[in-house]
């Protein structure tokens with residue numbers, strides 16, 4: 001037989017009875033450690049001295065009793081199995097003792113039930129202990145989390161699916177001026193900026209629908225003083241706990257008493273105030289933008305002066321030549337000087353005009369002036385004019401596809417765009433070259449394509465062609481300001497259109513401009529549509 005250790009404290013005045021009981025227990029297979037006590041003080045001493053597995057008490061002793069021993073045990077908050085073994089005890093007294101907390105009672109002389117009773121009580125006591133330990137662990141955990149929540153800098157909010165605030169951590173008062181109880185029970189949306197409500201509702205819905213989704217969101221929450229604070233929050237579904245285990249039941253009671261709800265479909269929002277950070281970011285961005293702008297202005301002005309210096313130098317040199325060598329220069333030399341003066345003046349005029357247009361576009365002074373226009377006629381006339389200018393040196397070939405009327409565009413700006421692209425195609429092509437100009441309309445869009453077989457544009461330059469003054473590195477002595485395409489780009493943008501380039505050095509270049517046939521619609525109604533319909 002296996003001998004199990006058992007530490008028994010016997011509350012018994014009779015030495016003989018104690019020994020008899022001990023003998024019974026040893027016979028039942030216990031390896032016994034026992035002590036007999038018969039007064040409160042000896043019992044206290046025994047309890048102080050060591051740990052006991054079980055207490056077996058006689059009911060009446062000369063100067064002690066089972067109920068007194070039980071009370072003593074309870075006062076010391078010891079949860080030990082307490083079994084009464086007595087010869088004199090009546091049924092009613094036994095029942096009263098059980099009610100007072102004794103675990104069982106047995107008659108002396110009928111101890112067959114003793115061993116199984118002890119086994120059962122030991123088992124139950126061990127279960128009670130485990131449960132107590134688990135409860136203790138849960139309680140400590142809860143306390144730790146509550147301390148974390150209540151001392152956190154962030155605001156912890158629990159809202160239910162209807163947006164009602166179920167819990168608000170104490171930090172809300174420091175950040176938003178409200179006491180937590182002022183907000184609990186209120187609808188969170190009443191405090192959210194109207195412009196942020198849809199977004200917040202959308203995020204909360206997403207979180208509600210997916211238990212493992214964590215989403216972050218920014219919104220404005222009205223401070224108690226009426227000002228708006230920007231909060232950055234992380235939202236997560238608060239899971240309903242399983243109510244099967246006793247520890248969780250305990251938990252629920254705890255939670256209720258601390259007002260943290262465990263309702264279904266709640267969301268925990270962990271928010272912090274980022275108003276100051278946002279403000280600082282905004283100021284930094286504004287400063288950065290201003291610096292960029294003033295740098296861009298400075299660059300523009302320096303490039304502009306540089307561009308003017310060139311023709312001005314030519315004017316100075318040519319006029320000096322004419323003045324100083326009036327009699328010595330030949331007629332052809334004189335004519336060359338005069339031509340130089342003329343071309344320099346023309347160049348400067350062009351520069352001035354381009355700069356004026358760009359500046360007007362930049363300060364928003366350039367508005368679209370939309371008219372109903374017949375694109376096919378418009379393009380035919382333009383090509384005709386330009387062909388006359390180009391004489392026999394180049395051939396402009398126009399094709400038109402699709403139905404382009406009615407079109408609502410700014411004719412002046414469109415002319416500027418197309419003249420620029422066509423004259424570039426001419427300028428950067430060898431004499432005798434063909435320029436293909438195609439207009440095609442479909443899906444409410446007009447597509448203008450200008451294709452040449454000229455010098456092409458190096459890949460590295462293509463990215464920056466629309467910046468003011470940028471010219472391809474392969475232009476050589478071909479004159480130009482580097483402003484044309486940046487103007488074209490601005491005009492295309494004004495129409496809500498797009499421009500793209502396809503080019504290979506030595507092969508040729510194709511510019512494609514796509515404009516909406518009805519610009520006033522594609523620019524989001526900023527423009528007065530009546531401009532077109534009135535015609």
Ligand code: ADP
Pocket residue numbers: 420424425426428452454455456457465470471472473474475479480481482483484485486509
């Ligand atoms: P520019 O007055 O120099 O022609 P643009 O702004 O019109 O200024 O064009 C910018 C640069 O783009 C030109 O300097 C040239 O390098 C390149 N470019 C424009 N169109 C063509 C073209 N059809 N073929 C080759 N290069 C072109």
